[in-house]
Amino acid sequence: MTIKWMRTLLLTVPMILSNSACSNLNTSSSLNLGSGAMEKPKVGEMTPLTIERLYDSPALAGTSPRGLKLSPDGKRVTYLAGRKDNQHFYDLWQMDVASGQQSILLNADKLTIGELSDEEKARRERQRIYGQGIMEYFWSDDSQALLIPASGVLYYVSVNDGSVKLLPTGDGFATDARLSPKGHFVSFVRDQNLFVLDLKTKTLQAMTTDGGGAIKNAMAEFVAQEEMGRMTGYWWSPDESAIAYTRIDESGVELVTRNEIYADGIKLTEQRYPYAGKNNVQITLGVVQLNDSKTQWIDLGSEQDIYLPRVKWLPDSKQLSYQWQSRDQQTLDLRLVSIDKPNASKNLVEERSDAWVNLNNDLHFMKQQESFIWASERDGFNHLYLIGLDGKVQKQLTSGDWVVDEVERVDEKSGWVYFTGRKTLVTEKHLYRVPLAGGEIESISQRSGMHSPVFADNEAVYLDYFSSLSQPPQVSLHGDKGQQLAWVEQNKVDKSHPLYPFFGQWQLPEFGQVKAEDGQALQYRLFKPTNFDANKQYPVVVRVYGGPHAQLVVNSWSEHDYFTQYLLQQGFMVFQLDNRGSAHRGTQFEHVIYQQLGEAEVNDQKAGVDYLRSLPYVDGDNIALYGHSYGGYMALMGLFKAPSYFKAAISGAPVTDWALYDTHYTERYLGHPDKNAKGYEASSVLPYVKGYQSGLLMYHGMADDNVLFENSTKVYKALQDEGKLFQMIDYPGSKHSMRGNKVRTHLYRSLADFLERELK
Template identity: 75%
Template sequence: MNKIWINSLLASIPLLINAPMINAHAMETHMDGNKSPLTIERFNASPALAGTSPRGLKLSPDGKRVTYLVGRADNQSFYDLWQMDVATQKTSILVNADKLAGGELSDEEKARRERQRIYGQGIMEYDWSADSKAVLIPSAGKLYYYSLADKKVTELATDEGFATDARLSPNGRFVSFVRDQNLFVLDLSNNKLQPLTKDGGGAIKNGMAEFVAQEEMSRYTGYWWSDDESKIAFTRVDESDVEQVTRNEIYADGIKLTEQRYPYAGKNNVKIALGVVNIGSKKTIWIDLGKEQDIYLPRVKWLPGSEQLSFQWQSRDQKDLQLRVVSTNKPDSSQVLVTERSKAWINLNKDLYFLEKQNAFIWASERDGYLHLYLYDLNGKVKTQLTQGDWAVDNLEHVDEENGWVYFSGRKDTPTERHLYRVPLMGGEPEKISSRSGMHNAVFAEEKSVYLDYFNSLTQPPQISLHDAVGEKITWVEQNAVVEGHPIFDHSGLWRTPEFNKLKAEDGQTLYSRIFKPVPFDAAKKYPVVVRVYGGPHAQLVTNSWSEQDYFTQYLVQQGFIVFQLDNRGSAHRGTQFEHAIYHHLGKVEVDDQKVGVDYLRSLPYVDGDNIAIYGHSYGGYMALMSLFKAPDYFKAAISGAPVSDWRLYDTHYTERYLGNPVSNKKGYDASSIMPYVKGYQSGLLMYHGMADDNVLFENSTRVYKALQDEGKLFQMIDYPGSKHSMRGEKVRNHLYRSLADFLERQLK
């Protein structure tokens, strides 16, 4: 690794591009409301500061009901299922979680929810029937069927054991689920329960997503129904070759030893097979995945007609991705429809859609440097490129074949906002559907082009509205207006909105940043700065969005700190050139870009350039350590939460995507590790970690602790017994943020 910083970067003040504010709100100092100071205890307490902020948004298949999960006023983490009748616009509770049995989750389900970032109690998941007459609700390993006609909740007969990943079949006749690592179906017409696999157990898992599929591919299931309900495609995972480690989960009252098969970078992955089981005969056929066995299977999807199955085949180095289609009548012969190749890596997406009225499909690709949508025929030939330009599509949201429209979310106007657009199915210019500045997440009904808009911005907590096909608002589902009586109203008069700026990286690419000034602000004073960072792939901080992570930012600015954020190269929604800058060497250009941000801060007359700290969690914790150790003349102090310290301790799919194999790229792994830079540490470090973290293992921090101790370096650490990677729990978060605030006060003032 080249350890010499570029002199021109160190010596120069970065060019500030004159850029308009993201929207009118960004020019305002505060929202309207009272001026009660925000406390750490308040932003972690119930009711939630964001107000009524539902999750689990769905439209019933017929589009007549909006359903969502709402946390209770006295416990924002306990959810009931609510509904809104679209015709009458009346809202009411649909299922009270008290009607369901509570209980402890299985270890497997706890891990699955941690992967999905699902936190809370009560009703956390539900599934609509195709006829919109019933809802399936899993709860603590039991399954419940709610009939809208008789308004009754019935516990389904799933026998003993913990049922997970449950769902209704496409036409609603069956309920499928996984128990004891086998796949089961329950026939609702006669309550007959049947196992579809029987060899699950130990290292064999049927119908279940392996660790890296859940954590790194956003694939949380291992089975897929055919549309006609006659078959289920499923994965059979064999973990026998994956290294088994004993992981210590340290709790306040003892240590839990957990045996876990963890695929460390460069080590063995699971062996994966893809089968199709016939519901009637229970016979399974196995799909030929090819000679190469050390692969990934990130996506599986049935084609209309239920006779052909598609799967995405990804090479171990993630430079090759193939879309293959196979007939269930000829499982040994698959056709490659699309091949994607990259000199760095291929990002996965969920944007494959097979049309029903023509032999074609929509596919998303970054082949021209940005994620865009393409229309293919079933022979694998491109018919038309649906979107193009120096901007990125976020997601394919909905296809209206009847009227010839493709709806997608993207960043056509600015990378700091997400909007909804539509483009003609046969090609043409995109139309912008959403209007308000901010972040729009659309949820469409299955049978018609109406959608829910889950909107938020810097000045608007999440609110939900129902819209027609051209974006006209039909009604509010949850307006969540910040008016008197709203939980945040008493504090909103002091709520600071940031200023957005553009800086230049050393390679000329644009870096977006935002700065929150103190409340009150005096331009004649000099203020200490906290740089809040994530900095890793597939993430973005500098947006016009509402975020619970910004509550601590608002607290800090009220304590007299400036808070600054910059999305360095490697982060999301900026195209492959911007992302691939980190390939084979992490922690280099990311730190360089954060230094550009500090150079800019030091050019401001109201910044105390000698008192700048950096704070981040997870990849941000890694960035905090790297920045303090490699650039102590830029950062006086750092807070590092749950950091990766050596990428050899992290999993295959994530780590090898960016660093390759640890044998062939030993130099890159060494240079990307925290450990070589420990000697550069001078002072001002606080580290914290959850002692039951099963994502970034606690060992990552203990290695840094030991290295610093061996060097005789003084630092502070706070470790949380029983806490996982996300540091959940009101008491834990109160203590954590109070500790962070106290540390910053002592270090920077």
């Protein structure tokens, strides 16, 4: 149940060269997000925002490139841009770093864009990739060529002459394609087997042949994609001599027939879905040599009911690391194996927890010394450690009561580790660097907000994808110390910007804290209505997610806030609070929810309501709870368990019975059902249906393959059996993310109408 925000963009990307440090482009005051109010922008017109305009073209956020990359040599910025007549159809564009000139690198019309396979559709749903045209691309290591997958075929694009060549991949749909590390080969998966194409000889070689049915080679299983953030099942050695890959056997996983209900019929889909407490796939790890296609299997130990969340080669191409995770996720080992001794793995790192061990992508093996960087929460907060290949910690690079988000770049030559984290404020993400030898942390990014850098592979330059509550996403090019070199997309809210007509009424929130029952601080943000009058009382919509690995109370631009702005203009207040269990606050804050969901989270939201009711301008009898996914679950639990706090609730695509959700996510927090039956029962929505009084609206996509539609229908039936009145809206053909302008427009019109009737 991951969260990823969709970034929208338009065709042209204006660029302005600058040698000065990047400055905030809006006219709002400087922000202290620990508490207090943020001043709303003083630019823009006062046009009322309509629901029909929220997600219509052009996008309110303006131009915002997606798929941002720097060529390995740092000479080109590349990005995907939508067309003026169809913002969801993407071409590939480039900017020359030296001159600042921008041009189209590849028009998608030169490619054959057709129907996707069911496997690729599912994979893109897991990746949260939406749109048509060019959706992915990969640079060669020498920066001279690009590999572009399109509808199951592969294209090789020469950067110098612009030639586009269709690669001979054989019959069938090629997926998970990539260039080898030195650019001599292209690899891909077809018909559940791994293939390699020699780009010089155009020879196609099958590296595996037994894939089919329940056997899948070089493919990530469902929970790896959806819950572990691992979208692949194979990894090239740096010298291109071998490929490590997983072989999964799904035969023991329960085969279910899932109904996807569309407007013109029902599609029956057979899927092997690992329900909580049931069988997972059997997974093995092998290394296949390119010279003879023979596989050596790695001895993973006697325990078979495990996860392999990460695999990574060492720079010498002779050793392979893999992360071994126990079924209960309380144990995570980093193991090392020499390819010539596949039965002799050794442990480098052992992570243990009485609750669960979080995964990350922050393993980096050094080329110039026998050591690696590793991220760990062993002291309660995620921090970086330098560890030798003997497994001994050489130094802790970061420390304190704050968390590192991720390692962004390791510059061994200059001796710096670049990382993003929450050292400045928990509500913001900034770029920092720390000496590899240990020492003081330096702040690189300056502006208040969220910074997501993209570094070049071989040069110390980076792209900064930045946004804040008062600034839609901007992209700028920076040097190693943070100095701005150029704009890629300034996205200034001037009179030509799509947001300008509405920006005069754009409201910014107050940030603050309330205390949880155990004394921990809970961050909140409170949006006051347009034309706020402290002598009046206003109804409140509490927008909630509340689940693990998510954070709503941030200084960041999000299209999910557009509906919030609409509600503010209709006279509602909007309140958001990150309850215990949510992200970026350390293990003590997160682990409170272990073995029972929906208890501490609801109590924290109640504490938020208690605070709201202490405010003289809040109508304490008219408070509604609204959320989607885990937030939908929270909306039901809040309304059913605390009806005196919430007059109404909107629940979108909720998990209602955790026995219906997958193993890796559910068991991480609740354990195995056989060992925690009471916890599963207490965490389900269904035992609390009798507490429901009135004021419920539920909605769900009827083709949702993440949170299955059955989760909502079980609540429908339980409420009907109790004779309880409620409302429901179900969307034929919609998945979990509720995509499409028509669907979203209808949905938000319905939600606004419901809130008007229930709270006013």
